[in-house]
Amino acid sequence: MDKKVLIAYGSRYGSTEEISQEIAKVLEKQGMQVQVVDLKKTKSKDWPSLESFDGVLVASGIRIMKWMNEPQEFLKKHRGEFQKKEKKLGLFISSGFASIPENREKAKNDWIEKVMNKIGVKADIYDAFGGVYDFSESSRMGGLDKRMLKMASKGMSKEFGIEIDEKGRNDFRDWDQIRSFAEKFAELMKS
Numbered sequence: 001m002d003k004k005v006l007i008a009y010g011s012r013y014g015s016t017e018e019i020s021q022e023i024a025k026v027l028e029k030q031g032m033q034v035q036v037v038d039l040k041k042t043k044s045k046d047w048p049s050l051e052s053f054d055g056v057l058v059a060s061g062i063r064i065m066k067w068m069n070e071p072q073e074f075l076k077k078h079r080g081e082f083q084k085k086e087k088k089l090g091l092f093i094s095s096g097f098a099s100i101p102e103n104r105e106k107a108k109n110d111w112i113e114k115v116m117n118k119i120g121v122k123a124d125i126y127d128a129f130g131g132v133y134d135f136s137e138s139s140r141m142g143g144l145d146k147r148m149l150k151m152a153s154k155g156m157s158k159e160f161g162i163e164i165d166e167k168g169r170n171d172f173r174d175w176d177q178i179r180s181f182a183e184k185f186a187e188l189m190k191s
């Protein structure tokens, strides 16, 4: 029978959403049935139950060092089911800091391991992906968020020597890293 996977994400500006969609594509290519749910846009009473799923991926974008509330609430709601270890659990984040490969271990520690410890779940696999700094006209970021991110990006430019276009869309996600994570999750699902 086809394995069923749920990808439940919270995304403020669309980066985690696009990563979720790419992971879904990889899993579908591997013959899995995938449902992708935007936890912010979907009322919590309409969040799918986990019963029919063999694996679950939960994801969040990072803003001011924090996950969005909804994916944390989702993990808390299903903590008991995840603790039984009957389903594979994967976690991932999209963060500006993790755009620099050398920062990813720290990002995993600060923003995934700490959340797992706080909530009391242990994922089978987790990873930190880079983010999008979208300063373009079509950006989903509000003026205040853009200004805050611009300030942070100046610091990042200085510290890590990366170039940031202050008027454009800067996409620092590593799609090979993302697809490789999805393939590893698919392997886990088959084991």
Ligand SMILES: Cc1cc2nc3c(=O)[nH]c(=O)nc-3n(C[C@H](O)[C@H](O)[C@H](O)COP(=O)(O)O)c2cc1C
Pocket (backbone or CB within 6 Å): 010, 011, 012, 013, 014, 015, 016, 017, 060, 061, 062, 063, 064, 065, 066, 094, 095, 096, 097, 098, 130, 131, 132, 133, 141, 144, 145, 146, 148, 149
């Ligand atoms: C106001 C604001 C605050 C942010 N704070 C952080 C932060 O504390 N750490 C970080 O690594 N990235 C931070 N970012 C960058 C986001 O994590 C990055 O843009 C990510 O791709 C957002 O994912 P999303 O679009 O799925 O919400 C921030 C972005 C904004 C706009």
